[in-house]
Amino acid sequence: MNYHIRIEGHLDLQWADWFDGLLITHEASGDTLLSGPVVDQAALYGLLCKVRDLGITLISVARVELGQGDESC
Amino acid sequence: MAYNRSMPTSILATKLFIPPPRPSAVPRPRLLTHLSAGLHGKLTLISAPAGFGKTTLLSAWVAGCGRPVAWLSLDTADADPSRFLVYLIAALQTVAPALGDGLLAALQSSQPPQPDAAAAALVNMIAAMPHDSVLVLDDYHAIAAQPVDRTLRFLLEHLPPALHLVIATRQDPPLPLARLRARGQLTELRAADLRFTPAEAAGFLNQSMGLDLSAEAISALERRTEGWIAGLQLAALSMRGSSDTGGFIRSFTGSHRFVMDYLVEEVLHQLPEHVQAFLLRTAILGRLCGPLCDAVARVPAAPGQETLAWLERANLFLVPLDDERRWYRYHHLFADLLRQQLRQRAAAPQGGAEADEAELHARASAWYEDTGLELEAFRHAAAANDVARAARLIAGGGMPLHFRGAVAPVLGWLASLPQRTLDAHPALWVTYASALSMTGQVDSVEAKLQAAEAALPDPEADDTARNLVGHIAALRAFLAATQNQVEPIIAQSRRALEYLHPDNLAVRTATIWKLGIAYRLQGDRAAAARSFREAAALSQESGNTLIAIWASIGLGQVQELDLQLHLAGETYRRVLDLGGDLPGPAASDAHLGLARISYHWGDLDAAERHGCQGRDLARQMESIDTSLPAMLLLARVHLARGDVGGAAARLAEAEQFMRRNDFLSWAPEIAEARVLTLLRQGDHAAAAALAQTYDLPQSQARVLLAQGDPAAALATLEPWRDHVEARGWADERLRAMVLQALALHAHGDGAGALGLLGEALALAEPDGCVRLFVDEGPPMTLLLRRLKDGGGMMGEHLHRLLRAFGAQHDAPASPAAHPLIEPLSEREREILGLIVAGLANQQIADQLTISLNTVLYHTKNIYGKLGVNRRPLAIARARELNLM
Numbered sequence: 030m031n032y033h034i035r036i037e038g039h040l041d042l043q044w045a046d047w048f049d050g051l052l053i054t055h056e057a058s059g060d061t062l063l064s065g066p067v068v069d070q071a072a073l074y075g076l077l078c079k080v081r082d083l084g085i086t087l088i089s090v091a092r093v094e095l096g097q098g099d100e101s102c
Numbered sequence: 103m104a105y106n107r108s109m110p111t112s113i114l115a116t117k118l119f120i121p122p123p124r125p126s127a128v129p130r131p132r133l134l135t136h137l138s139a140g141l142h143g144k145l146t147l148i149s150a151p152a153g154f155g156k157t158t159l160l161s162a163w164v165a166g167c168g169r170p171v172a173w174l175s176l177d178t179a180d181a182d183p184s185r186f187l188v189y190l191i192a193a194l195q196t197v198a199p200a201l202g203d204g205l206l207a208a209l210q211s212s213q214p215p216q217p218d219a220a221a222a223a224l225v226n227m228i229a230a231m232p233h234d235s236v237l238v239l240d241d242y243h244a245i246a247a248q249p250v251d252r253t254l255r256f257l258l259e260h261l262p263p264a265l266h267l268v269i270a271t272r273q274d275p276p277l278p279l280a281r282l283r284a285r286g287q288l289t290e291l292r293a294a295d296l297r298f299t300p301a302e303a304a305g306f307l308n309q310s311m312g313l314d315l316s317a318e319a320i321s322a323l324e325r326r327t328e329g330w331i332a333g334l335q336l337a338a339l340s341m342r343g344s345s346d347t348g349g350f351i352r353s354f355t356g357s358h359r360f361v362m363d364y365l366v367e368e369v370l371h372q373l374p375e376h377v378q379a380f381l382l383r384t385a386i387l388g389r390l391c392g393p394l395c396d397a398v399a400r401v402p403a404a405p406g407q408e409t410l411a412w413l414e415r416a417n418l419f420l421v422p423l424d425d426e427r428r429w430y431r432y433h434h435l436f437a438d439l440l441r442q443q444l445r446q447r448a449a450a451p452q453g454g455a456e457a458d459e460a461e462l463h464a465r466a467s468a469w470y471e472d473t474g475l476e477l478e479a480f481r482h483a484a485a486a487n488d489v490a491r492a493a494r495l496i497a498g499g500g501m502p503l504h505f506r507g508a509v510a511p512v513l514g515w516l517a518s519l520p521q522r523t524l525d526a527h528p529a530l531w532v533t534y535a536s537a538l539s540m541t542g543q544v545d546s547v548e549a550k551l552q553a554a555e556a557a558l559p560d561p562e563a564d565d566t567a568r569n570l571v572g573h574i575a576a577l578r579a580f581l582a583a584t585q586n587q588v589e590p591i592i593a594q595s596r597r598a599l600e601y602l603h604p605d606n607l608a609v610r611t612a613t614i615w616k617l618g619i620a621y622r623l624q625g626d627r628a629a630a631a632r633s634f635r636e637a638a639a640l641s642q643e644s645g646n647t648l649i650a651i652w653a654s655i656g657l658g659q660v661q662e663l664d665l666q667l668h669l670a671g672e673t674y675r676r677v678l679d680l681g682g683d684l685p686g687p688a689a690s691d692a693h694l695g696l697a698r699i700s701y702h703w704g705d706l707d708a709a710e711r712h713g714c715q716g717r718d719l720a721r722q723m724e725s726i727d728t729s730l731p732a733m734l735l736l737a738r739v740h741l742a743r744g745d746v747g748g749a750a751a752r753l754a755e756a757e758q759f760m761r762r763n764d765f766l767s768w769a770p771e772i773a774e775a776r777v778l779t780l781l782r783q784g785d786h787a788a789a790a791a792l793a794q795t796y797d798l799p800q801s802q803a804r805v806l807l808a809q810g811d812p813a814a815a816l817a818t819l820e821p822w823r824d825h826v827e828a829r830g831w832a833d834e835r836l837r838a839m840v841l842q843a844l845a846l847h848a849h850g851d852g853a854g855a856l857g858l859l860g861e862a863l864a865l866a867e868p869d870g871c872v873r874l875f876v877d878e879g880p881p882m883t884l885l886l887r888r889l890k891d892g893g894g895m896m897g898e899h900l901h902r903l904l905r906a907f908g909a910q911h912d913a914p915a916s917p918a919a920h921p922l923i924e925p926l927s928e929r930e931r932e933i934l935g936l937i938v939a940g941l942a943n944q945q946i947a948d949q950l951t952i953s954l955n956t957v958l959y960h961t962k963n964i965y966g967k968l969g970v971n972r973r974p975l976a977i978a979r980a981r982e983l984n985l986m
């Protein structure tokens with residue numbers, strides 16, 4: 030299952046590893062989009078905990094079908 | 103309790119250390135006032151993301167809150183209810199020494215009580231705490247996991263008013279917060295309350311951090327960080343080393359980069375190379391001390407002790423963990439960022455300059471092992487992915503780590519390993535099975551044992567292989583014991599003892615104890631006593647107190663059945679001494695044994711007292727059947743006092759409990775007691791049917807005697823007596839002889855009856871069995887008088903029995919006339935009156951102008967004397983006994 034996790038601020042690209050290889054994209058709005066496959070709900074919560082533990086502001090989480098564009102979350 | 107080799111994994115005092123308030127911290131009077139006002143409620147919740155100054159605020163508050171404070175800093179390792187409770191008790195002991203010592207030892211043992219039972223026991227101990235206190239749970243998010251949440255919910259629900267709970271966390275705990283809010287029992291501080299106001303930001307930057315910033319610069323920083331304290335602190339650190347603060351603020355506030363990414367890099371670059379290396383390498387440590395840092399970082403230019411002191415002075419997110427400035431930790435958020443930097447640098451192509459994480463963990467593991475902190479050594483070995491090392495550390499010096507209160511981390515690690523790794527280390531399969539068996543996951547054990555056997559090429563290869571084979575057999579004996587399969591228990595235990603290494607006392611003693619249980623199930627009491635005695639001696643020698651206690655219980659029960667009542671009593675008392683205030687099932691069994699012995703001796707009050715204690719202790723446990731023999735014993739006490747209705751009620755209760763919990767093996771004993779009650783009620787037909795259904799020869803004989811057919815009774819008793827004599831069952835033999843004497847007498851063979859009774863008296867005299875005779879009522883009195891008139895030799899015991907019969911006659915016929923063993927005091931009577939009148943505890947306290955704690959103390963005593971555990975029952979009992 031693919032997920033889009035949007036967070037506040039531009040997160041350095043090197044964090045990709047920390048977030049289990051998710052793709053890090055900087056958006057013009059100043060937010061960061063973490064996107065990519067997440068194996069299951071437990072893994073998703075693990076990712077959200079990492080966001081929490083870095084004190085990053087979470088904006089949205091959305092599940093997306095493969096091939097879909099970046100629709101708003 | 104004496105522990106040596108089974109020393110539980112040690113308690114880290116640093117987790118209980120209250121961080122001292124920072125002298126330079128920004129004063130936050132509005133938040134402190136809010137916290138103090140919250141003391142009237144049950145719970146204070148400080149819930150905000152990392153870096154909002156939760157811990158700093160709390161440390162400033164507790165320093166001046168005016169109550170004793172217990173502090174517990176949680177980490178992910180505590181996400182196990184038993185370990186959580188261990189640390190909870192250890193923390194409470196900092197304000198109430200010796201609170202729950204026995205419970206603490208039990209929780210750290212290889213057979214910890216159920217978390218629910220332990221939590222219930224803990225609540226009682228908290229209620230008895232001498233002062234109103236505060237308990238702070240810092241970093242609760244680290245252990246947010248279902249089982250621990252459940253324990254916390256239970257504690258909060260039953261929390262006595264003497265303790266105020268404060269939880270600091272990054273996410274709301276799953277507690278009924280809305281309900282607590284509605285009742286005014288919850289005080290909250292959240293991110294919006296904690297973030298620095300512009301005035302606080304100014305105070306922090308210019309006073310605490312010694313900068314000299316304009317109002318405009320401060321407001322720009324405050325906006326960029328949104329008052330986030332960690333961000334402001336890093337920004338201040340970056341500026342401290344820079345001459346161009348204006349430039350820094352412009353580029354920082356103009357950047358979209360995540361505040362932390364931006365600032366950590368800035369701060370690190372301000373620092374000398376060797377300090378950077380020190381920070382990055384030590385970031386893998388959960389806690390730091392000088393020598394550990396030296397061992398891990400290996401940066402000669404940055405000696406551990408000095409560098410830590412320097413970092414603390416420089417305000418670099420270092421939190422002291424003790425008064426001596428020996429142990430520290432990094433602020434969690436900062437440590438996460440450092441670890442990320444470490445990974446980046448280690449992965450950098452030109453790098454290799456930075457040591458990789460596995461190597462750093464391996465160094466930490468070695469240092470912890472040398473220092474004797476095996477659990478920490480194991481954790482770092484696991485993090486270093488060094489399987490052989492981790493396996494060796496689990497095995498420990500004869501007492502495996504998971505036998506010492508560390509089941510959860512061991513199981514967690516084993517579950518994370520791929521199968522081929524376990525196959526390469528068959529001992530790990532066996533450890534896996536052993537840890538699973540300890541956590542009640544019995545169904546998964548056999549598969550792991552088979553995997554171990556498959557991975558073990560030659561069972562006879564060497565001592566290590568043989569020891570493993572022995573351990574596998576011991577675990578199979580355990581599995582058989584959970585099913586009460588006697589033959590397999592014995593076969594597997596014997597195999598285990600043949601193969602296990604002589605030094606493997608931990609497994610050997612547990613196996614010998616299990617063998618004792620099997621022998622007793624077989625009815626071979628002598629063999630059972632031998633095994634129990636050996637297991638008790640060996641385990642005491644090796645410091646395994648829990649097995650010593652269980653083996654002693656087994657021994658006491660066999661001695662009791664052999665009518666060695668004095669010895670059995672000593673054994674049970676030794677169990678209670680060994681266990682301290684251990685709330686476990688063992689204490690329940692010991693009290694129950696003492697209750698039965700007191701009953702034998704005709705001391706009904708003591709029997710009732712111990713019986714109630716045993717029953718109440720048993721009720722704290724889930725799924726144990728000790729309540730049943732307690733109810734049976736109490737029914738016998740009722741019957742002995744002539745209260746047939748009370749006895750019948752207890753037995754009905756016992757039967758219901760047995761069916762509800764599927765303890766069907768108790769059915770014959772309950773039936774036997776019911777036969778006695780039915781006969782007293784004159785219902786011969788029902789008694790006969792019951793004795794028939796459960797094939798109880800003694801009960802059948804009793805019914806036949808009551809029906810006036812002594813010949814048939816004798817015909818039933820004779821083969822039964824042969825049967826029990828052949829097996830050497832002293833108690834059954836004596837009971838059979840007493841019944842035979844009565845039957846002979848009824849059959850007209852007076853001389854035979856008196857002869858047999860004389861023999862029975864001789865057997866009963868040494869250990870003073872009284873009730874075995876007195877329970878038979880008037881026909882026995884008659885027979886004993888005859889014996890006395892006949893001038894038999896058994897003068898002493900005979901007189902004792904006749905006196906007991908006399909007392910029986912003088913005793914009140916109904917319990918209502920003698921309602922309470924211990925009468926209520928004047929104060930208790932007064933409070934009970936107010937309870938019956940429907941007043942709440944606080945209202946009672948107000949009315950009598952005493953403290954709420956005092957009311958709770960009295961109500962507890964009142965409940966105890968009334969033999970109830972809840973308010974409605976107390977009211978009912980007070981009315982029933984006409985106490986008002």
